[in-house]
Amino acid sequence: MKLYGSTTSPFVRRIRIVLANTEHEFINLNIFEGEGRDILASKNPTLKVPCLEDDGQMIFDSRVIHSYLLTKLDLPPLTWDQENQLTLIDAANDSFVQLFMLKRSGIEATNDQLFVRLQKERIASTLSLLNEMAEVGEFDGWGYPSIALFTLIDWVEFRELHPLTGLDALKAFHHANSDRIEVTATDPRD
Numbered sequence: 001m002k003l004y005g006s007t008t009s010p011f012v013r014r015i016r017i018v019l020a021n022t023e024h025e026f027i028n029l030n031i032f033e034g035e036g037r038d039i040l041a042s043k044n045p046t047l048k049v050p051c052l053e054d055d056g057q058m059i060f061d062s063r064v065i066h067s068y069l070l071t072k073l074d075l076p077p078l079t080w081d082q083e084n085q086l087t088l089i090d091a092a093n094d095s096f097v098q099l100f101m102l103k104r105s106g107i108e109a110t111n112d113q114l115f116v117r118l119q120k121e122r123i124a125s126t127l128s129l130l131n132e133m134a135e136v137g138e139f140d141g142w143g144y145p146s147i148a149l150f151t152l153i154d155w156v157e158f159r160e161l162h163p164l165t166g167l168d169a170l171k172a173f174h175h176a177n178s179d180r181i182e183v184t185a186t187d188p189r190d
């Protein structure tokens with residue numbers, strides 16, 4: 001099994017954590033230029049990471065990769081509540097990625113721009129609900145939604161994208177999981 005990705009992507013890191021105890025090869029690419037982009041283009045026309053190659057089968061998108069791995073490893077499917085948690089996490093993560101790409105492109109984001117306002121409103125509403133869910137213990141276990149939430153929050157902190165003011169349960173959740181071996185082994189700061 002080959003996992004194509006980058007060490008900084010929170011979407012890739014989720015899958016690396018899921019695969020921590022499964023033999024696989026991690027192919028770390030610079031997805032934006034040079035040979036890394038050429039390899040990505042040859043594997044995945046969406047030009048996004050992660051993607052997985054297994055016995056000649058390509059799988060695109062972290063969510064589909066996770067579902068493929070559940071089947072392959074004979075693990076039970078997610079519940080509908082967990083699927084919804086994942087949708088909330090993905091929505092926040094996608095909006096953060098969009099705002100980060102604006103910043104990297106040197107485009108100044110202002111709150112009166114519709115595109116920027118929509119991303120920021122989505123980030124506020126999803127993080128607020130995720131914080132409430134963390135408060136009542138919904139992310140106390142270390143299943144896939146918790147892994148995805150951790151890689152999102154850790155990436156937000158790493159890239160200094162949001163102060164997480166008032167989101168104390170998310171901060172506590174982040175702190176509680178930051179010493180896990182598979183978490184430190186995939187730290188984007190290293």
Ligand SMILES: N[C@@H](CCC(=O)N[C@@H](CS)C(=O)NCC(=O)O)C(=O)O
Nearest residue numbers: 009010011047048049050061062063
């Ligand atoms: N829905 C996708 C999102 C993946 C994604 O947005 N990956 C980012 C890196 S964090 C990417 O490849 N961006 C490249 C681009 O947008 O051109 C998934 O869950 O795999």
